[in-house]
Amino acid sequence: MNTTSSRRSKFLGYGALVGILSFGLAVPFGSVSAQEDPIKIAIAAPMTGNSAAFGQNAERGAEMAVEAINAAGGINGRMIEYDIFDDRGVPREAASVANAIAAEADEYFAVLGHINSSATLAGMPIYNEVGIPVINASSSNPTITEQGWENFIRMTIRGDYGAQQYSAYAINNLGRKKLGIVFVNNDFGRALRDDMMRAVEVLPAEVVAEAGFTPGVDKDFSAVITEFKNAGVDAVMLNTEYTEGGLFVGQAANLGLTDIAVVGPDTLLYDSFLDLSQGAAEGANILAAYDPYAENALTTSFMSSFQERYDTLPSQVAVFTHDLFYLLKAAIEEEGATRDTLIDTIKGMNFQGAGGQYAWDEKGDVKDRTFAVIEVTGDGFKSTGLSVDEDGLEVLR
Amino acid sequence: MEYFLEQTVNGLAVGSIYALIAVGYSMVYSILYLINFAHGDVIMFGAFVALTLVGMAFPVAAVILLACCAGALLGIIVERIAYRPVREANRVVPMISALGAGLVLAATAQLIWGPEVLPFPQLLPRGLVDVAGIGVPIQSLIILAVALVLVAGATILLYRTPIGLAAQCVCQDLYAARLMGIPVNSVIVAIYAAGGFLGVAGGILFAMYFNAIFIQMGLLATTKAWAAAMLGGVGNFQGAFLGGILLGLAEVASVALVGSAYKDGVSLVIIVLVLLLRPNGLFGARLAERS
Numbered sequence: 001m002n003t004t005s006s007r008r009s010k011f012l013g014y015g016a017l018v019g020i021l022s023f024g025l026a027v028p029f030g031s032v033s034a035q036e037d038p039i040k041i042a043i044a045a046p047m048t049g050n051s052a053a054f055g056q057n058a059e060r061g062a063e064m065a066v067e068a069i070n071a072a073g074g075i076n077g078r079m080i081e082y083d084i085f086d087d088r089g090v091p092r093e094a095a096s097v098a099n100a101i102a103a104e105a106d107e108y109f110a111v112l113g114h115i116n117s118s119a120t121l122a123g124m125p126i127y128n129e130v131g132i133p134v135i136n137a138s139s140s141n142p143t144i145t146e147q148g149w150e151n152f153i154r155m156t157i158r159g160d161y162g163a164q165q166y167s168a169y170a171i172n173n174l175g176r177k178k179l180g181i182v183f184v185n186n187d188f189g190r191a192l193r194d195d196m197m198r199a200v201e202v203l204p205a206e207v208v209a210e211a212g213f214t215p216g217v218d219k220d221f222s223a224v225i226t227e228f229k230n231a232g233v234d235a236v237m238l239n240t241e242y243t244e245g246g247l248f249v250g251q252a253a254n255l256g257l258t259d260i261a262v263v264g265p266d267t268l269l270y271d272s273f274l275d276l277s278q279g280a281a282e283g284a285n286i287l288a289a290y291d292p293y294a295e296n297a298l299t300t301s302f303m304s305s306f307q308e309r310y311d312t313l314p315s316q317v318a319v320f321t322h323d324l325f326y327l328l329k330a331a332i333e334e335e336g337a338t339r340d341t342l343i344d345t346i347k348g349m350n351f352q353g354a355g356g357q358y359a360w361d362e363k364g365d366v367k368d369r370t371f372a373v374i375e376v377t378g379d380g381f382k383s384t385g386l387s388v389d390e391d392g393l394e395v396l397r
Numbered sequence: 398m399e400y401f402l403e404q405t406v407n408g409l410a411v412g413s414i415y416a417l418i419a420v421g422y423s424m425v426y427s428i429l430y431l432i433n434f435a436h437g438d439v440i441m442f443g444a445f446v447a448l449t450l451v452g453m454a455f456p457v458a459a460v461i462l463l464a465c466c467a468g469a470l471l472g473i474i475v476e477r478i479a480y481r482p483v484r485e486a487n488r489v490v491p492m493i494s495a496l497g498a499g500l501v502l503a504a505t506a507q508l509i510w511g512p513e514v515l516p517f518p519q520l521l522p523r524g525l526v527d528v529a530g531i532g533v534p535i536q537s538l539i540i541l542a543v544a545l546v547l548v549a550g551a552t553i554l555l556y557r558t559p560i561g562l563a564a565q566c567v568c569q570d571l572y573a574a575r576l577m578g579i580p581v582n583s584v585i586v587a588i589y590a591a592g593g594f595l596g597v598a599g600g601i602l603f604a605m606y607f608n609a610i611f612i613q614m615g616l617l618a619t620t621k622a623w624a625a626a627m628l629g630g631v632g633n634f635q636g637a638f639l640g641g642i643l644l645g646l647a648e649v650a651s652v653a654l655v656g657s658a659y660k661d662g663v664s665l666v667i668i669v670l671v672l673l674l675r676p677n678g679l680f681g682a683r684l685a686e687r688s
């Protein structure tokens with residue numbers, strides 16, 4: 001018994017020695033490498049194909065953030081590096097990109113992506129399997145967070161909540177009761193319309209007229225406008241791109257449909273919307289995922305340096321991608337997040353970025369954050385500083 | 398009732414724009430039996446010329462007149478380059494060369510004015526006038542009036558003037574007409590010029606009514622003109638006019654009765670039905686008897 005126990009203790013002793021040795025060896029190496037090893041991020045975005053403009057915006061947002069952070073000493077002294085993986089905006093490609101990233105999962109601290117919701121949906125199971133955190137800028141499909149991934153957070157307001165906010169703004173903020181919905185006649189536009197209708201039902205108001213249209217083809221809205229007028233619409237929900245939106249508002253002025261509220265998404269936030277409406281857009285309310293005209297220092301400095309560098313306004317993809325890098329920095333430096341605790345850490349944070357204030361719920365969706373309200377004035381777009389009054393929407397959440 | 402009348406006015410306004418475009422299109426067909434696939438692009442180009450002229454601060458009347466003349470000139474050039482050399486060839490050949498001419502026009506326009514949808518300046522006052530208790534948009538009234546005047550003018554040109562009579566002869570028999578001493582080439586050039594002139598007038602109204610001008614407008618105009626001409630009876634000048642009006646009314650009716658999402662579907666179904674029941678179009682019987 002004695003011998004056995006002494007053998008065992010000897011064995012334990014050796015074990016401890018080996019342990020201490022390896023620990024002693026590992027610590028210096030580890031800390032040296034921690035100072036020199038960069039933090040690598042895998043960006044998954046469509047760099048080619050129909051959504052390439054989104055990918056370009058993601059790259060620009062990343063470029064600006066990473067250059068600024070690295071120039072200021074990186075994250076705890078570690079530089080940030082990123083590799084871009086092109087998913088072409090297609091789920092099939094997104095899955096193979098996800099597999100490529102998963103194969104080198106140890107290389108990367110986190111995945112930033114994808115852009116298109118369908119691509120994110122395709123990638124999530126693969127990332128989840130290797131346990132890599134996914135931080136997402138602009139995939140708004142509600143299904144993503146409803147699937148219950150524990151390694152996911154996003155910056156954009158999820159689609160169904162956003163749709164409900166359009167209705168809530170017209171009804172709660174503007175006091176309108178008879179809504180007319182214009183929507184793109186495809187699955188995306190129809191889903192948006194359905195979610196808006198759901199909110200209208202609980203807020204009590206009415207959708208008295210609705211009109212779907214074929215994007216890029218329909219240019220004549222006169223019959224729709226007359227129908228809206230006849231139905232007594234007091235708020236037009238203009239879920240269109242800037243071209244159709246501008247045409248609709250201009251033609252409405254021609255046909256005498258005035259004195260109505262116009263509420264639309266940030267796809268209208270382009271000068272072309274104003275030009276095409278030929279002055280008729282004045283007073284329109286645009287609900288944007290972030291407020292590009294907000295008067296806080298973070299936003300104004302980002303907006304002006306982005307514009308100076310790329311000669312165009314950043315889209316929400318650029319802003320959210322940019323903010324994600326700063327969020328990463330804050331999570332690691334201020335909250336001590338590691339790769340394994342990153343998502344949980346972020347969920348407990350309250351973060352101020354160029355795109356405004358962010359906080360997250362258990363599912364990884366942003367909470368206490370509504371669309372920013374931007375008004376069309378005589379000489380362009382202007383921030384109102386308002387947010388959407390979501391009173392009454394709780395029953396849908 | 399008021400709603401019904403207002404929608405009818407909308408239909409008439411859009412319809413008369415389609416009609417003007419279809420008439421220019423049908424003119425060429427009724428004389429030469431050639432489908433003019435470059436027509437829409439000539440119209441688009443002419444409307445862009447109007448946009449440029451407005452930018453150069455020409456008075457409105459001059460803008461419209463000059464742009465329509467530019468359309469006539471383009472019609473003549475297209476005829477000279479894409480039609481005349483292949484007039485004797487198989488009928489498919491001029492169709493293809495016209496398509497090519499249309500593509501060249503569209504590409505040129507895109508190089509000059511860019512691919513974006515641009516706002517078209519409001520040359521006519523906005524607003525409503527009260528007609529028998531209904532608020533009728535001023536623009537719709539003017540569009541209606543302009544269309545009627547132009548089509549009446551074109552009808553007189555085609556049936557009451559020497560050149561119109563010559564065109565009728567060319568239409569009946571090109572070779573006999575030539576033997577009778579009719580300057581066939583000049584007559585054909587005149588027809589193309591008239592087609593371009595009317596088309597651009599329609600194109601300007603189109604751009605003004607929709608507040609917008611864009612490159613794909615050419616294709617859209619060709620499609621609508623083709624549909625209107627089929628509806629009215631291909632090759633039938635008056636039929637094309639009525640076909641255009643009917644197409645406008647059908648589009649508005651489908652928005653009002655079925656829903657805007659089905660607009661193009663419903664109006665195409667109407668056209669298919671018409672062609673199934675009356676293959677020569679609603680007003681095409683006369684042509685069938687004659688041939």
